[in-house]
Amino acid sequence: MAISIRDVASRAQVAVGTVSNFLNRPDRVAVATRKKIEAAIADLNFVPNASARHLRSGSSRTIGLLVPDITNPFFTEVARGAGDTASENDYTLLLCNSDEDPKKEERHLKVLIEQRICGLLITPSFEGLAGVAELNRRNIPTTFIDRKAESLDQSSVSMDDFHGGKSAIEYLASLGHTSIAWVNGPNSLAQCVNREAGVMNSAKEKNIIISKFQVSQMRSQNGYEVAQKILESNSQITAIFCANDLMALGVLRALLENGKTIPEDYALIGYDDIGFSASASIPLTSIAQPAYKLGALAAQMIINEVEHGKNFKHEQIVFKPELVIRASTQALRK
Amino acid sequence: MAISIRDVASRAQVAVGTVSNFLNRPDRVAVATRKKIEAAIADLNFVPNASARHLRSGSSRTIGLLVPDITNPFFTEVARGAGDTASENDYTLLLCNSDEDPKKEERHLKVLIEQRICGLLITPSFEGLAGVAELNRRNIPTTFIDRKAESLDQSSVSMDDFHGGKSAIEYLASLGHTSIAWVNGPNSLAQCVNREAGVMNSAKEKNIIISKFQVSQMRSQNGYEVAQKILESNSQITAIFCANDLMALGVLRALLENGKTIPEDYALIGYDDIGFSASASIPLTSIAQPAYKLGALAAQMIINEVEHGKNFKHEQIVFKPELVIRASTQALRK
DNA sequence: CGCCATGATTGAATCGTTTCGGTTTAATTG
DNA sequence: CAATTAAACCGAAACGATTCAATCATGGCG
Numbered sequence: 001m002a003i004s005i006r007d008v009a010s011r012a013q014v015a016v017g018t019v020s021n022f023l024n025r026p027d028r029v030a031v032a033t034r035k036k037i038e039a040a041i042a043d044l045n046f047v048p049n050a051s052a053r054h055l056r057s058g059s060s061r062t063i064g065l066l067v068p069d070i071t072n073p074f075f076t077e078v079a080r081g082a083g084d085t086a087s088e089n090d091y092t093l094l095l096c097n098s099d100e101d102p103k104k105e106e107r108h109l110k111v112l113i114e115q116r117i118c119g120l121l122i123t124p125s126f127e128g129l130a131g132v133a134e135l136n137r138r139n140i141p142t143t144f145i146d147r148k149a150e151s152l153d154q155s156s157v158s159m160d161d162f163h164g165g166k167s168a169i170e171y172l173a174s175l176g177h178t179s180i181a182w183v184n185g186p187n188s189l190a191q192c193v194n195r196e197a198g199v200m201n202s203a204k205e206k207n208i209i210i211s212k213f214q215v216s217q218m219r220s221q222n223g224y225e226v227a228q229k230i231l232e233s234n235s236q237i238t239a240i241f242c243a244n245d246l247m248a249l250g251v252l253r254a255l256l257e258n259g260k261t262i263p264e265d266y267a268l269i270g271y272d273d274i275g276f277s278a279s280a281s282i283p284l285t286s287i288a289q290p291a292y293k294l295g296a297l298a299a300q301m302i303i304n305e306v307e308h309g310k311n312f313k314h315e316q317i318v319f320k321p322e323l324v325i326r327a328s329t330q331a332l333r334k
Numbered sequence: 335m336a337i338s339i340r341d342v343a344s345r346a347q348v349a350v351g352t353v354s355n356f357l358n359r360p361d362r363v364a365v366a367t368r369k370k371i372e373a374a375i376a377d378l379n380f381v382p383n384a385s386a387r388h389l390r391s392g393s394s395r396t397i398g399l400l401v402p403d404i405t406n407p408f409f410t411e412v413a414r415g416a417g418d419t420a421s422e423n424d425y426t427l428l429l430c431n432s433d434e435d436p437k438k439e440e441r442h443l444k445v446l447i448e449q450r451i452c453g454l455l456i457t458p459s460f461e462g463l464a465g466v467a468e469l470n471r472r473n474i475p476t477t478f479i480d481r482k483a484e485s486l487d488q489s490s491v492s493m494d495d496f497h498g499g500k501s502a503i504e505y506l507a508s509l510g511h512t513s514i515a516w517v518n519g520p521n522s523l524a525q526c527v528n529r530e531a532g533v534m535n536s537a538k539e540k541n542i543i544i545s546k547f548q549v550s551q552m553r554s555q556n557g558y559e560v561a562q563k564i565l566e567s568n569s570q571i572t573a574i575f576c577a578n579d580l581m582a583l584g585v586l587r588a589l590l591e592n593g594k595t596i597p598e599d600y601a602l603i604g605y606d607d608i609g610f611s612a613s614a615s616i617p618l619t620s621i622a623q624p625a626y627k628l629g630a631l632a633a634q635m636i637i638n639e640v641e642h643g644k645n646f647k648h649e650q651i652v653f654k655p656e657l658v659i660r661a662s663t664q665a666l667r668k
Numbered sequence: 669c670g671c672c673a674t675g676a677t678t679g680a681a682t683c684g685t686t687t688c689g690g691t692t693t694a695a696t697t698g
Numbered sequence: 699c700a701a702t703t704a705a706a707c708c709g710a711a712a713c714g715a716t717t718c719a720a721t722c723a724t725g726g727c728g
Contacts, residue, residue, distance in 0.1 A: 002392075045471075047444070047447045047448055048448060049389070049448070049450060050385075050448040050449050050450070051384075051385040051386075051388045051389045051394070051449075051450065052385075052389050054385045055383070055385045055386050055389055058336075060385070070410055070413060070414060071407065071410050071411070071414065071609065073405065073407075076404055076405050076410060077405070079404065079431075080404060080405065080431060080433075083430075083431055087438075087441060087442070087445070092428070092445055092449065094426070094428060095429045096417075097413075097414060097417055099414075104421070107421060108421070110381070111421070111426055113381045114381055114382060114383070114384040115384050115385075115426065116383060116384070116385065137379075220612075220613035221613070224613070246613075249610070249613055249614075250613055252615055253613060253614070253615050253617075256615045256616075275405065276583070276610050278554075279554035279555070279558070279580075279583055279584055279587055280583075280587070280614075280615065281586055281587050281590045281614065281615035281616070282590075282615070283587075
């Protein structure tokens, strides 16, 4: 039924080995033979069988990407970047979504091993280290995304969260704000911890009062609730900085509902610069992370590692996030 | 290097065929033997090689999902649904994003054929029929998502767009609106055509005046621009219905910037009910589509088809969308 | 004209499974 | 106790590619 390299060979009147060479190292086959094989392939509508190729050659050319939440636009962009880079290099990307569920994560990891992926891209959740260790044992290269690798024999592509936190506060300070609310996620996420360190650092330098609000999940609803607390607190706060855009959008909604105007009554900054922030009712100032680039570069790095084998130099690349100024912030008027 | 079924067999003192039976039809192997094999597998840390299995057995247990835009929350949900169902049934989902680019779509289709997927889930863009024909020729089952299959020997899971358009207008009519702006996407999308038919149908019934605005892309920015036109037009319009939420969010932003209040000055309805609509500055009334369910059901159907082979009855399932009422609409006050 | 280097081509062995006809073992029956 | 049957198990062949040592052609050179 299925058409194999053998059929192509017999129709083109050459040996199977020659067809294989044509497929993988065309320069080694004479131009006349090339033509014959091309014709045979076209006639028979032949498409090579990836499984057979993989089985014999030992290298799978598929790389796994395991993200904790595919509905988060940040990860969607990461996936797009990784996917594009993968297919440009003739790799296949196997995208798995763990929904922040360790069970699903474990299952996906199992499948990825069955598929004999040649490399893994992963944004580790705080717990997920067990399954990753298994990958290591099997010598499957792994690179972290959005989380710096602590070990030097592993690559990672991450963001300078300290700088992100710091620059948001510096910017607000430059606008004249001196009392700022800081809405952060759980300490179990390295990102949150580092951003807060940056916040506190520049607050100290600029002599700013930080009111900290911490939530367990970084969803829109959580931002909404925090904003109500801020309004009730009757404090001097004139600016609000949220650890992600989802929460900032929640804050925005709460403030508008309570008759506040942005940026006059409160300046508001988010983090991530997801697409929806630009088209919010008040376009959001945000700390932009180059998600697409993160994914693309991580894919490129793991491909390099796969292809250059042992003599590969691991790198921990750290991007600087960028402040994107929109309508939700302005200079403080006394 | 790699551990194979053969190593397991020799360590467990059984034949390779027995190990294979243990893996695939455990009931056929005696309980004592089972224990031995289990132990050997655990000791050796054996994980079967999917490629070898596929090569020999001929069936791949991976299903492809090809979406036109992974950054659209609607498709993210579809992907989540399909992915969950796939892994519950021990299938692997290969998610590909074509970015609405026919070239990428073609390339992905090629890869999917190389991988010998056992079935394809696809939301066809208006052009993409060429590549799909190739799949048909190879007898790879294909089911459409969010687009009804015109042929009876193909399955599909789609939405009743006519009903969606109709019910939005009926709802607005019931609130007392008689002059409504309808912001639609290009006619090349079946969805848009059908929604419009529904709109026009109920407009006629309820004696409503529809002002139609058509855009080529259904992005937020397009909605923003249309809203400005509406404001300039100085018409009697009191309600705006957009063919997706992204555009509705753009409309919302434009209206608020121009000092209008929602829902007092204008009632506003979107379509899709993406997550961000609920947390917009004015939570959006919208026509909800069960994206997760669409993906999950489509996956289930293709799995059934794959497993039941020829005697499988193709179905064209059509869901009814649901009106979700939020703050952006209210009864008209004279 | 014979020799050799080079480039093209060949085809058998192999990758890790599943499949399936055949063999062994144990239990049942008359 | 011999004959019959069913349950377990065995192991060689096959899936469709790649690999690589071996063979074949070709042309340049002394």
